[in-house]
Amino acid sequence: MIRYYLEFERPIEELEVKIDELKRISDGKDIDISSEIKKLEKKVRDIRSEIFSSLTPWQKTLIARHPDRPYTFDYINMITSDFIEMHGDRRYSDDPAIVAGIGKIQDMPVIIAGHQKGRGTKERIYRNFGQPHPEGYRKTLRVMKLAERFKRPVITFIDTPGAYPGIGAEERGQAEAIAVNLMEMSKLRTPIISIVIGEGGSGGALALSVADRLFMLEHSCYSVISPEGCAAILWKKENDLGTDDFSRAADALKLTAQDLLAYKIIDGIIPEPLGGAHRDPEGTAKNISEHIVAAFEELKTKTPGKLVEERYKRFRKIGSFIEETE
Amino acid sequence: MAWFKKTKEIRTDKKGKTPEGLWVKCDGCKEIIYKKEIEKNLKICPKCNYHFRISARERLKLLVDEGSFVEIDENLSSVDPLHFKDSISYKDRLKENQKKSGLKEAVVSGDALIKGYPVSLIIMDFSFMGGSMGSVVGEKVSRAAERSIEKKQPFISIASSGGARMQEGIFSLMQMAKASASIGRLKDNGILYISILCDPTFGGVTASFASLGDIIIAEPKSLIGFAGPRVIEQTIKQPLPDDFQRADFLLEHGLIDMVVDRKILKETLAKIFELLI
Numbered sequence: 001m002i003r004y005y006l007e008f009e010r011p012i013e014e015l016e017v018k019i020d021e022l023k024r025i026s027d028g029k030d031i032d033i034s035s036e037i038k039k040l041e042k043k044v045r046d047i048r049s050e051i052f053s054s055l056t057p058w059q060k061t062l063i064a065r066h067p068d069r070p071y072t073f074d075y076i077n078m079i080t081s082d083f084i085e086m087h088g089d090r091r092y093s094d095d096p097a098i099v100a101g102i103g104k105i106q107d108m109p110v111i112i113a114g115h116q117k118g119r120g121t122k123e124r125i126y127r128n129f130g131q132p133h134p135e136g137y138r139k140t141l142r143v144m145k146l147a148e149r150f151k152r153p154v155i156t157f158i159d160t161p162g163a164y165p166g167i168g169a170e171e172r173g174q175a176e177a178i179a180v181n182l183m184e185m186s187k188l189r190t191p192i193i194s195i196v197i198g199e200g201g202s203g204g205a206l207a208l209s210v211a212d213r214l215f216m217l218e219h220s221c222y223s224v225i226s227p228e229g230c231a232a233i234l235w236k237k238e239n240d241l242g243t244d245d246f247s248r249a250a251d252a253l254k255l256t257a258q259d260l261l262a263y264k265i266i267d268g269i270i271p272e273p274l275g276g277a278h279r280d281p282e283g284t285a286k287n288i289s290e291h292i293v294a295a296f297e298e299l300k301t302k303t304p305g306k307l308v309e310e311r312y313k314r315f316r317k318i319g320s321f322i323e324e325t326e
Numbered sequence: 327m328a329w330f331k332k333t334k335e336i337r338t339d340k341k342g343k344t345p346e347g348l349w350v351k352c353d354g355c356k357e358i359i360y361k362k363e364i365e366k367n368l369k370i371c372p373k374c375n376y377h378f379r380i381s382a383r384e385r386l387k388l389l390v391d392e393g394s395f396v397e398i399d400e401n402l403s404s405v406d407p408l409h410f411k412d413s414i415s416y417k418d419r420l421k422e423n424q425k426k427s428g429l430k431e432a433v434v435s436g437d438a439l440i441k442g443y444p445v446s447l448i449i450m451d452f453s454f455m456g457g458s459m460g461s462v463v464g465e466k467v468s469r470a471a472e473r474s475i476e477k478k479q480p481f482i483s484i485a486s487s488g489g490a491r492m493q494e495g496i497f498s499l500m501q502m503a504k505a506s507a508s509i510g511r512l513k514d515n516g517i518l519y520i521s522i523l524c525d526p527t528f529g530g531v532t533a534s535f536a537s538l539g540d541i542i543i544a545e546p547k548s549l550i551g552f553a554g555p556r557v558i559e560q561t562i563k564q565p566l567p568d569d570f571q572r573a574d575f576l577l578e579h580g581l582i583d584m585v586v587d588r589k590i591l592k593e594t595l596a597k598i599f600e601l602l603i
Contacts, residue, residue, distance in 0.1 A: 165554075166561060167567075169553075170551050173537075173579070173581050178534075179506055179533050179534050182506035182533075183506040183509055183513075202530075206499055206502055223495065223499070225490075234413070252411065253492075253495050254495050254496065255495070263407070263497070315500065315504045316508070318464075318500040318503075319500075321402050321404055321405055322402070324403070
């Protein structure tokens, strides 16, 4: 198996390559080096937990964008049964950057929508790198309205660099599509649970996450602007920006799950197995599924009116300002 | 979201005063125009009808009945939830912009009469940190929308903004949801919302309350969109069409109801009120 290692995972890579080599050498031969391998494996675990317990915001951003990281469809496959995908916004086209459909999570029928990135060049282009056009947001709204009518909860997965900045997207009302989703989600008379599984890129992510409960995976991020975009605006040297600049911007933006929990923007952090979601997709999926079910158990006791009222208050109170009185 | 960047220095005014020089380059037609001529003309280019950016105070003067404006929530000011610092701290940047613009924040909110019709309104001012939306802007929009529900009067927003305010991070982003949710309430309560888009309106402001008007009006030649033209150009690596994201382009694509001159905006609003409320 070819694994993809990030820069700061190099020490892990070196050891894992060594372990693979030892395994190959000992395979079918009469030498026993299993204790040696065990020792190395423990060392990998130690180094990995050391690296992963002190990740910087920029390193977390890179993990959130890791090419091996599970995407929406991977989670759909792992946590749902009987999934039926739905397509199109009934107005212009189908947007492959967002997938939507109906399925069951542990016997609970749900409507699911989420950003979808592609794996491999061809699929990446097909999915437009998870950057939706207006049609994607309109498709999402369509299935959410369906959920409302048939009293099913809505589950959304967030994983996008942002809404696509292109000519067609502007011509067809990218801003309007996002704005309408924000407004309609705030009024939707059925529970909405959102999970940031990778990148939460600005308005394009928000347009799927006006929820009753918002969770983030341990190494995901959610931000008003990407560290690259932020760095380009702040240090205005666009062409020779480097890791240091992005790292500084990522620090400044406070975009990690841990930051957002401290700000009470999210309701909880879903733990990832050691080394990140991509090292154990099944384990991550199980954690996600448990959080969804628990959140729904709580939300299903509320009437639609109460849900909408609480959701309004939830967003209404977000803000940080002072009000001087005379 | 805060992708739109201020690029050109020759705009209307700096520090609320006449900039040096008697000539101004028009953003619409790129012609060099005698400044006094523009000022006499409500800051509208006599050659191409481009509407130069004007301050929130100037807009009030043009739009509401004299002496009718009551400012509300003027005591809200931003704090620095992220402890954000670039070349200078966000706190210092706020101070600098307050001094420069004479405003506490990027939006002025209040109640007023327009040809006798009571309204609640918010007016954004691009000269304050590019009209960017942080917690205070979001809060003022929500409060004004809620006030119009309470008083059963139309809500008017005049937008001019580069988008969400980067320096307040996730708090800024969430203002989009907050403001849009308040507009949703307003609509459920049968209140009329007219959104007026001015040069420039982008990002998190276009992608939230400003696009939700029952009626959407743009000032001539205003640049309006989701992503800034530079970001789009860098992404698609092609030059953009000439009129791209200008008011007429939006009209042609069905995104706004009308393009209305500054000179007749007040009359237009009054006519709409007469017909709808």
